[in-house]
């Protein structure tokens with residue numbers, strides 16, 4: 001029986017060029033488990049960290065043995081969890097392992113950094129080849145940080161960003177969480193003041209959601225943020241950031257021109273990516289799969305080669321079109337219908353044409369120069385617009 005890697009490679013063999021592919025590496029440990037978090041992460045333990053390090057190198061080698069003839073890795077994203085718990089030496093070794101095993105033309109290497117990270121590490125991470133930092137600021141309002149139960153202060157984020165600038169980092173992203181109980185107009189003010197002072201190249205603004213099965217639910221139930229208030233907050237950020245020179249390019253993401261996150265654009269543009277580590281997803285040719293979520297299950301999967309994926313899907317061209325539309329419409333630039341038809345020549349688009357016309361008439365889609373997009377003021381209802389289009 002064919003292994004899953006042989007299955008994935010089969011269509012790739014027909015293409016005569018390597019595809020530019022992003023590589024996501026998931027580090028699954030944190031110093032504390034935040035009460036609102038639904039990411040795959042558990043508490044840091046030195047022994048588990050060492051196991052992960054050995055295993056991820058093995059996974060990079062195994063994946064490269066199958067896929068390196070067909071891909072060129074051009075972005076790396078170290079996410080988590082808290083990958084800033086990796087020392088500069090460990091990050092350097094991981095990147096060396098990627099370079100040794102794959103053909104690479106790295107034009108972006110992102111490291112997610114928790115504001116509790118040691119300031120002294122910043123310059124050393126840059127030396128290893130990290131070219132972009134994404135700081136999990138969440139907020140510069142201490143009240144909001146307290147509600148979120150974060151273990152850092154606004155001052156720690158400031159010190160890290162300043163240290164990164166001093167060390168020569170020229171691609172810095174700050175993540176903010178909005179729509180949090182306890183947020184006030186003052187929260188917006190202090191966040192905008194901090195952004196003006198720190199001038200990151202990239203700002204992500206995440207609206208708090210998906211609170212099922214996390215302890216934060218109890219806090220939320222005592223002081224819920226209504227949909228209207230959350231929408232108002234999101235719109236205020238959208239306008240305020242654009243006014244100050246960070247242009248929206250995706251529902252939650254804003255950047256100075258030329259500083260859009262190249263790795264994340266691969267997800268939204270429906271381009272290939274490989275994921276390593278527990279719970280990491282991959283999408284190559286017409287296959288999409290997700291590694292086992294738990295550390296132990298992932299270690300067994302690597303040891304035995306038994307997939308045990310939480311998901312492994314071979315997509316039909318029709319399914320690919322649906323997924324492509326769903327992810328591309330998150331981008332402000334939308335999607336070119338001509339490009340879609342060229343990419344999936346076997347798909348009949350007539351049903352889409354009718355739905356697009358209806359959504360255009362209702363003002364839920366716009367069309368310019370052959371590109372269909374969701375108007376920015378409708379981004380908050382993008383899920384229902386996309387569902388209407390693709391189902």
Ligand code: SF4
Nearest residue numbers: 030033034037080081
């Ligand atoms: S630091 Fe980030 S990944 Fe870790 S528990 Fe908190 S929110 Fe989740």
